[in-house]
Amino acid sequence: MSDVNIARTNISEIITTILNSLLSTTAKFEVSYFVGPQTTVFMIDVQQSDFGRLLGAKGKNIGSLRTLVAAMAANNGFRGIVQIKDEEKFLIHRG
Numbered sequence: 001m002s003d004v005n006i007a008r009t010n011i012s013e014i015i016t017t018i019l020n021s022l023l024s025t026t027a028k029f030e031v032s033y034f035v036g037p038q039t040t041v042f043m044i045d046v047q048q049s050d051f052g053r054l055l056g057a058k059g060k061n062i063g064s065l066r067t068l069v070a071a072m073a074a075n076n077g078f079r080g081i082v083q084i085k086d087e088e089k090f091l092i093h094r095g
């Protein structure tokens with residue numbers, strides 16, 4: 001396994017550890033990642049009831065998580081982004 005693949009696995013495990021601390025004790029979530037030519041997308045699948053906790057006030061929690069992942073990925077030579085699966089279905093659309 002290459003250093004970059006090890007880094008991706010480690011980042012995924014770090015995300016899981018952070019979510020275990022951040023979300024409710026009964027929260028069910030899944031962290032997966034998809035590899036592109038230069039970018040790795042870390043996908044978080046979380047229940048709707050825990051979506052607000054994941055986002056945080058004014059998006060501070062998810063923003064901080066995205067910053068950490070981007071920094072760790074850049075340190076290992078690739079671009080890393082965090083997405084929430086089906087994020088748009090949780091958000092209230094304002095017209």
